[in-house]
Amino acid sequence: MILTSSLATEIVEKIGHIICYNINIMNHLGIIIASTNPKRINTYHKGAEEVIKTGKIIEITEEIAKNSQGVQEGVNLPVSFNNKIVGVVGITGNPSIVRQYGELVKSMVELMLQQTFLTEQITLERNARERFIYDLIHANFYDEEQVLLRGKIFGYDLTIPRLCIVFNVNSFNNSLKQWIKKYQADSKVFIQDLYNNIPKFINNYFPLKKQDIFLSLGNGDFIILLAVQDVKNIKDVVKQIALYCNNTIDKIKENLEIEIIVGIGSCYSSISDLSKSYNEALKAIKIGRVVMHLRTDNNLNKNNVFFYNNLGIYLLIDSLPDEAIEEFMKKYLRINQNLTNLLDPTLKETLLKFFECDLNISQTSREMYIHRNTLIYRLDKIYSLTGRDPRIFSDAVDLKIGLLIDAIRGNGQF
Structure with a gap:
């Protein structure tokens, strides 16, 4: 697990305004990857190098800082993940005061590393599972x-x-x-x-x-x-x-x-x-x-x-080659255009409802809220246009198949 700059920056932004001391977070190479002092980002931190080598907390007192060039007093603590040092947390200030803050930031970094790792593992497992199911189907x-x-x-x-x-x-x-x-x-x-x-x-x-x-x-x-x-x-x-x-x-x-x-x-x-x-x-x-x-x-x-x-019949029609469909429509039904284009919307609706009512004229007229004679007129009109009488079962089958062919082949607009 790598301590990334994005994770480190997120932590610094969350607690930087709460802790009134400079916070630095270094990666496993001792480079500052997040800091409350932006000028220090991407610079080398000597104290972090010692922490990474020894695995111990290093405290720099005011006296040590005075006698060392480019060093400030503070506390540097190792950040561990799975018993391996992956970075360092540094807090600038009097060690006796900032020590507790250092422990707090260290714990927070390690907790977020653990959460990030678990999230990544869950994501990897979910992706692997989804890929497995995808391959299966x-x-x-x-x-x-x-x-x-x-x-x-x-x-x-x-x-x-x-x-x-x-x-x-x-x-x-x-x-x-x-x-x-x-x-x-x-x-x-x-x-x-x-x-x-x-x-x-x-x-x-x-x-x-x-x-x-x-x-x-x-x-x-x-x-x-x-x-x-x-x-x-x-x-x-x-x-x-x-x-x-x-x-x-x-x-x-x-x-x-x-x-x-x-x-x-x-x-x-x-x-x-x-x-x-x-x-x-x-x-x-x-x-x-x-x-x-x-x-x-x-x-x-x-x-x-x-x-x-x-x-049933829907699958049968869908599986037929286009040539067979065209031959059926032209030679058997003797219809040279799509059936749904031959009938206007009112006639289509009437024919569909007539089929839904099992060719029952009384039931169809009731459900369509039209007079029986109006329905008969429309059925006669369908007969004159198609040469098939919907009231005769064998003709009704032909018309039903014609409607199915148009719909399944993408020609029917209902």
Whole structure:
């Protein structure tokens, strides 16, 4: 541990106005690195050299100072860290008076050195842990045995099956801009507060256990590698996870005014598959945004938690090559442009609500607060524009797929 000028200066500034004597702090080479007398900084201190050599306190009386060139009376005390002298504290004045102040400054320096060391160790350990988790979810390793050993160092049993949960700040950059504008906040301070507060809410409302692994990625993503002890009852586990996630999302929105979307990957036993669960969770978030866009404004189902294994047709469409999509749209649906561009906003909203109400005309008209005849007119209009009648199940499937294709491919603007 090195006694730095910044640490020494901080100490001198804190107590310099309290102690009415000149204070000098020297490094392990005997150079003054902080002083209440700025002119002495970066000069050599002969008394400090003797202290470093002998390891003893050296007191210079007025008589000794008179007989020595360039020496002032005072007390010089060794500063130790882990039984090694790393610097010297000097107080100018009558030794019998300033001795107690010297001991005080020495104790303060040694205490701050210890605190700085512990802080650095905690930071190093946290950085090492975060890097380990990052490598784990990105499969940046070759030897699984080494990974298991590294996991044990951090207290993780990586033989336990896990699934990945990703909490994502929806439209992260837009959320930042809106918050900063609304509260006229400093962007750096706000971002730091954001990254401090979201993990607190996750930890408070999502009951993490000892073997659950948490990581903030710093890009609006907060990750949990959840240990699943009861794999046989995974369906019940998933239901419980959904409850915890929705509760956490609600609390974050209520307190931070930020919308969170959650993606959840499959459960895997092998550590080499944890990256697969992570990527599935990211995919679930991507598709989840599509699902959210396809909701109507008055849709009561505002669930923002999406399980990869429940996304079915969305994943199928997302995996299809562009050529197959274009052929399907033009040859089968016989639509030469994006379906969402073909329909105006009112017709889009009507079609989406009609699907949400399971093609029920009465329910749709009630929920949209429109007359039944108005709804029928709009459905007829959709039929004339697309050649597909939403009231006929097979045609409705075609239209639904067309909407999904536009949304998943980034063409749908809802």
